Amino acid sequence: MTLIMLSFSALLATLFIFTATTMLCMIQIALPKEQKTHFKRYERRSRCYKNEYEDDVKLEKSETEDQSLQATTQTIKTLQQELDEVDQGLRGSIDTELCLKQLEYLNRKYPDQAEILCMIGMAHQKLAFATEDLSVRKYHIDRGMAACQTSLEINCNQSEAHKWIAILIGLNGETQTTKEKIESGKLFKKHLDAAIGLKPEDPVLQHLAGRFCYEISSLNWVEQKLVKNAFPEPLNCTYDKALLLLLKCERLYEPGWKENRLFIAKCYIAKKITDKQ
Structure with missing residues (x-):
């Protein structure tokens, strides 16, 4: 609304100055030289006033835009603060x-x-x-x-x-x-690969990838045959690959994660290895 009023005021001022200037030009035709000089000085002052007014309008418009930008930034900050609080609640003990x-x-x-x-x-x-x-x-x-x-x-x-x-x-x-599990496995792998592609250093993603490899490696011969036919590309899942992924999770997550360590142990047992090499 402020910008509309400023624009309307600027339009009226421009029309007034244009009309006054036109009338002055018409009057000057019949005036003596001395009076024409006075009118020229008046015209110059009018143009100066017009320029000063337009500068004021631009300044007020710029200040209004700055205030709008500050309000938007404040809203974003407030939203981010709320999300941070909820995130802490979800990862903590809040309901x-x-x-x-x-x-x-x-x-x-x-x-x-x-x-x-x-x-x-x-x-x-x-x-x-x-x-x-x-x-x-x-x-x-x-x-x-x-x-x-x-x-x-x-x-x-x-x-x-x-x-x-x-x-x-x-x-x-x-x-x-079993059929539904295979279809879900394909969807799981699709989203897991997409997530790792975007954030490869996420320890949770490395853990999920390691568990997926472990579970596929643990399937019996018939189940592995079904999985092989279901996926368009070979999965190449082995206990060795699962172990590498789980150990990467262990390196990325310094505090340590019990569930990840459980699956590391399962991989060593499956490989019939009791001590780390």
Whole structure:
């Protein structure tokens, strides 16, 4: 509204100056030389006033744009602070249901923010993992995957969204048939590879890749045949490869991760090795 009023005022001022200048030019034709000189001085002053006014308008417009930019920046900072708080809650001991409600509120407020949708997927994964009720688990898995898929539609270059889809797929195996597990495995591998391509130094991704190799290597001959026919490219999964990936996770995650160490031990047992070489 301020810019519209300024523009209207500038238009009126310009019309006034133009009209006055035109009338002065017409009057000068019949005036003596001395009076014409006075009119020329007046015209010069008029042009100066016009330039000063236009400069003031530009300055006020620039200040208004700066204020708008500052307000937008402040909104982004506030949103990021809220997301950081929710993220800490999800990774800590704060009620996950409460975190999910806050994220859903933020998603309604900022529907085009891919990070919010990705975190909704993360919250659903935690709730799915925490329940023993298979119907409730499936509900959270489906909702979490849908949120992450929408997040990828907004921004496809998100390692976190691919990662949480892969983790959610991994939770869905208990009630699946062998055929469904193979199809889920293909989807799992697709998102896992995409996530690693975007963020290769993520220890969780290296752990997931190591576990995938271990599980494929542990299949019996018939199951491995089915998997081989299902995947377009050879998986080349071995206990050695699984061990390398799990050890990389161990290096990347300095505090140590019990579950990762458990699978490292499983790999050594499967390879019939008891001591590290």
